[in-house]
Amino acid sequence: MAAASVGGGGREGLPEHIAIIMDGNGRWAERRGLPKYKGHEAGMDAMIKVVRHASDLGVGHLTVYAFSTENWKRSEDEVKGIFQLLLIYVSRELEELHRNNVKVDVFGDWEPFSKPVRDALNKTIKRTEGNTGLRFHICLNYGSRAEILRAAEKMASAGAYTEEGFSACLYSAGVPDPDLLIRPGGEKRISNFLLWQAAYSELVFSDALWPDYGPAELDEALAEYAVRKRRFGGR
Numbered sequence: 142m143a144a145a146s147v148g149g150g151g152r153e154g155l156p157e158h159i160a161i162i163m164d165g166n167g168r169w170a171e172r173r174g175l176p177k178y179k180g181h182e183a184g185m186d187a188m189i190k191v192v193r194h195a196s197d198l199g200v201g202h203l204t205v206y207a208f209s210t211e212n213w214k215r216s217e218d219e220v221k222g223i224f225q226l227l228l229i230y231v232s233r234e235l236e237e238l239h240r241n242n243v244k245v246d247v248f249g250d251w252e253p254f255s256k257p258v259r260d261a262l263n264k265t266i267k268r269t270e271g272n273t274g275l276r277f278h279i280c281l282n283y284g285s286r287a288e289i290l291r292a293a294e295k296m297a298s299a300g301a302y303t304e305e306g307f308s309a310c311l312y313s314a315g316v317p318d319p320d321l322l323i324r325p326g327g328e329k330r331i332s333n334f335l336l337w338q339a340a341y342s343e344l345v346f347s348d349a350l351w352p353d354y355g356p357a358e359l360d361e362a363l364a365e366y367a368v369r370k371r372r373f374g375g376r
């Protein structure tokens with residue numbers, strides 16, 4: 142494993158790159174007798190708080206799994222609801238993200254998205270492209286296997302058959318691998334998220350459902366990360 146493609150570890154034990162599988166919105170809503178949409182809405186609020194906190198802490202990169210290639214299997218209403226929330230998120234938060242010097246981009250294939258969603262994403266990326274603070278990567282219509290296949294096709298035409306060359310063909314080109322991968326929601330699996338990039342990530346699981354996740358839970362995960370000994374396959 143080339144050290145250059147592994148995250149730098151951040152300053153004072155802070156990860157340079159945190160990746161999060163935002164899981165548990167459905168159960169959060171179900172436990173309250175609320176429609177699923179309300180769970181995703183609360184999940185969006187949790188995401189806003191976590192982005193703000195990561196930015197305040199000086200984390201370099203935050204990647205969130207917002208919509209997977211498999212999520213299209215959910216009901217039409219639920220899928221519509223998530224994209225509606227994405228539009229609300231962008232219109233409500235863009236200026237604050239910009240003020241906080243956050244640079245936003247998207248990992249995933251957004252060709253199938255509606256024009257308003259594509260326009261909103263383009264606007265967000267353009268508005269924040271000059272920012273130098275936290276880089277916030279939103280995974281939308283993202284699946285790691287699809288990303289790897291796409292990268293393999295790109296690499297075949299580029300001919301750069303090295304790990305670095307392959308990494309440069311992923312959506313995450315130029316982004317250090319995640320140092321810390323967090324999964325709230327009680328499940329302990331990777332769910333087709335950053336399979337290549339997370340080769341040496343430290344994994345932290347939490348039973349908190351994503352809408353209940355916030356700065357305190359992130360601090361707990363960071364404290365756990367800070368005492369991990371990372372060896373990257375060495376001694």
Ligand code: FPP
Binds near residue numbers: 169227
């Ligand atoms: C998984 O919870 C979550 C999702 C499939 C969607 C995540 C979406 C958000 C956090 C909304 C905000 C995002 C943006 C980009 C505006 P689940 O429904 O699978 O939970 P469950 O396992 O309890 O059913």
